[in-house]
Amino acid sequence: MPNRKWLLIPICLLAAMMFVSARWGIADFYARTTSHELKNWAEKNSSLILPEWEYARRRAESSRNLDSENPLHSEDLARLYLLRTGMPKLLINERKTALRNALSGFREAANLRPASAYDWIMLMAVKSDLGEFDQEYLRAFDNAVFLGPWEQATALVIADSGTKAWNRLSEQQKSQVLQYINRRSNGNKPR
Numbered sequence: 407m408p409n410r411k412w413l414l415i416p417i418c419l420l421a422a423m424m425f426v427s428a429r430w431g432i433a434d435f436y437a438r439t440t441s442h443e444l445k446n447w448a449e450k451n452s453s454l455i456l457p458e459w460e461y462a463r464r465r466a467e468s469s470r471n472l473d474s475e476n477p478l479h480s481e482d483l484a485r486l487y488l489l490r491t492g493m494p495k496l497l498i499n500e501r502k503t504a505l506r507n508a509l510s511g512f513r514e515a516a517n518l519r520p521a522s523a524y525d526w527i528m529l530m531a532v533k534s535d536l537g538e539f540d541q542e543y544l545r546a547f548d549n550a551v552f553l554g555p556w557e558q559a560t561a562l563v564i565a566d567s568g569t570k571a572w573n574r575l576s577e578q579q580k581s582q583v584l585q586y587i588n589r590r591s592n593g594n595k596p597r
Contacts, residue, residue: 440466440482447489454493462486477518481525484511488532508532516546523554527563534567539574543567547575551582561586 443462447454463486470479487508491501509532516525530546533539547564554560568575568583575583 440469440486444482444485444489454489456493459486459490459493475518477515477522477525480511480515480518481528484508484515484528484532487511491535502536505532505536509536513542516549520549521553523550523557523560526550527554527557527559530567531563534563534570537570539571543571544574544576544579547571547579561590565590 440462443458463483466479466483466486470476470483473479484507487504490496490504491508496504509529512525512529512532516522516529519525526546526549530543530550533543533546547568550560550564564583564586568579568586572580572583
């Protein structure tokens with residue numbers, strides 16, 4: 407009989423690993439469906455209707471809740487909220503709420519994966535859309551320049567939001583904005 411008790415330990419460990427794996431699998435299933443829909447909506451450039459968006463949002467939230475340590479789930483949810491901001495007949499306060507939710511998603515993704523240029527660029531872009539040129543914006547600016555100088559999105563966001571935040575930028579940041587503007591206007595990619 408004592409031998410059977412020792413068998414319970416590996417069985418419990420196996421059951422725990424299966425539970426975690428199942429959660430990750432379900433989260434991936436939801437995430438793939440959401441990513442696929444995001445891609446389709448972008449390719450078709452079609453008008454998004456609210457019930458479709460709500461359904462995708464619920465799946466993205468489920469995915470994030472099941473696997474909260476995966477930054478891709480937070481990114482998908484944030485991108486869905488950015489899509490929401492472009493929907494027709496959206497009230498100003500609804501747009502601001504969608505931007506705040508997108509900001510929260512990109513912030514979460516950047517915290518989970520701080521070496522991602524994309525997350526810092528998107529965080530910076532959303533902060534710019536909200537008109538929030540605070541310390542978080544400046545940190546996102548510095549991280550985007552450091553991590554993604556070759557990214558075309560970096561150049562566009564820095565040129566656009568950098569001019570909006572001009573009075574809040576340091577001299578070095580202003581110089582970087584001008585370099586990105588000059589490089590883009592000359593057709594050269596930033597280094």
